[in-house]
Amino acid sequence: xxxxxxxxxxxxxxxxxxxxxxxxxxxxxxxxxxxxxxxxxxxxxxxxxxxxxxxxxxxxxxxxxxxxxxxxxxxxxxxxxxxxxxxxxxxxxxxxxxxxxxxxxxxxxxxxxxxxxxxxxxxxxxxxxxxxxxxxxxxxxxxxxxxxxxxxxxxxxxxxxxxxxxxxxxxxxxxxxxxxxxxxxxxxxxxxxxxxxxxxxxxxxxxxxxxxxxxxxxxxxxxxxxxxxxxxxxxxxxxxxxxxxxxxxxxxxxxxxxxxxxxxxxxxxx
Ligand SMILES: C[S@@+](CC[C@H](N)C(=O)[O-])C[C@H]1O[C@@H](n2cnc3c(N)ncnc32)[C@H](O)[C@@H]1O
Numbered sequence: 001x002x003x004x005x006x007x008x009x010x011x012x013x014x015x016x017x018x019x020x021x022x023x024x025x026x027x028x029x030x031x032x033x034x035x036x037x038x039x040x041x042x043x044x045x046x047x048x049x050x051x052x053x054x055x056x057x058x059x060x061x062x063x064x065x066x067x068x069x070x071x072x073x074x075x076x077x078x079x080x081x082x083x084x085x086x087x088x089x090x091x092x093x094x095x096x097x098x099x100x101x102x103x104x105x106x107x108x109x110x111x112x113x114x115x116x117x118x119x120x121x122x123x124x125x126x127x128x129x130x131x132x133x134x135x136x137x138x139x140x141x142x143x144x145x146x147x148x149x150x151x152x153x154x155x156x157x158x159x160x161x162x163x164x165x166x167x168x169x170x171x172x173x174x175x176x177x178x179x180x181x182x183x184x185x186x187x188x189x190x191x192x193x194x195x196x197x198x199x200x201x202x203x204x205x206x207x208x209x210x211x212x213x214x215x216x217x218x219x220x221x222x223x224x225x226x227x228x229x230x231x232x233x234x235x236x237x238x239x240x241x242x243x244x245x246x247x248x249x250x251x252x253x254x255x256x257x258x259x260x261x262x263x264x265x266x267x268x269x270x
Pocket of ligand 1 (some may be wrong): 017020023057058061079080081082083086105106107108130131133158159160161164191215
């Protein structure tokens with residue numbers, strides 16, 4: 001026995017920080033190791049709002065899924081879905097529409113193992129082990145084909161994942177490949193790390209990821225983030241800082257001047 005907790009899949013490198021597990025740590029989860037916690041603490045030291053940014057991102061994801069379910073979307077392709085935590089996409093979607101189907105996609109073995117465990121017995125949700133950098137493989141995967149009917153509108157969720165794809169890997173082409181497969185009426189939901197507002201902190205965070213984490217972090221400008229929505233029509237209020245996208249109540253609108261680290265938007269394919 002290795003002394004590892006029972007949820008650790010065999011063969012994973014717990015000495016190297018991993019983007020899924022650093023995020024889990026920042027959210028207060030328990031599926032992370034010392035290396036992930038060290039990086040999480042470095043990020044929190046750089047940006048005191050880091051934990052709040054993680055929680056704001058989760059809350060945005062929930063609001064966006066609810067809006068899509070209310071608009072009649074019954075199938076969701078969630079790529080870079082992460083380690084399941086409170087307010088998972090299938091919980092939010094199936095609360096609004098019990099027949100909603102969700103295909104989760106991730107590359108992290110802990111995210112996949114944990115998703116598999118909690119989705120056991122759920123006929124309408126599954127997790128697929130695949131890489132966003134190979135969108136054609138995701139689209140052709142048996143699991144995707146089983147969950148998503150591409151002749152009907154779907155919700156494509158790329159939430160806090162595109163910033164782990166370098167420019168050289170052309171994330172815009174990746175999104176366009178996925179977009180071209182979606183039926184008209186489908187939606188794209190994006191949260192993306194930005195250097196808008198606090199470039200020094202954003203670039204220091206990139207350096208922390210470059211040095212010790214499983215994937216580099218690529219903070220982008222508003223103009224670069226807007227390009228992900230090419231071929232879609234943004235819904236109100238457009239691309240905004242994370243907590244400003246359709247807040248549930250005026251009390252959820254943060255005081256001005258805080259750094260939110262990411263821009264979010266939801267758009268529909270005409
Ligand atoms: C910050 S978490 C976001 C999780 C969830 N989408 C959310 O917003 O709460 C980023 C996730 O993207 C996954 N990821 C990173 N690069 C990926 C890739 N190339 N393909 C698929 N998943 C990836 C990580 O493993 C991690 O689970």
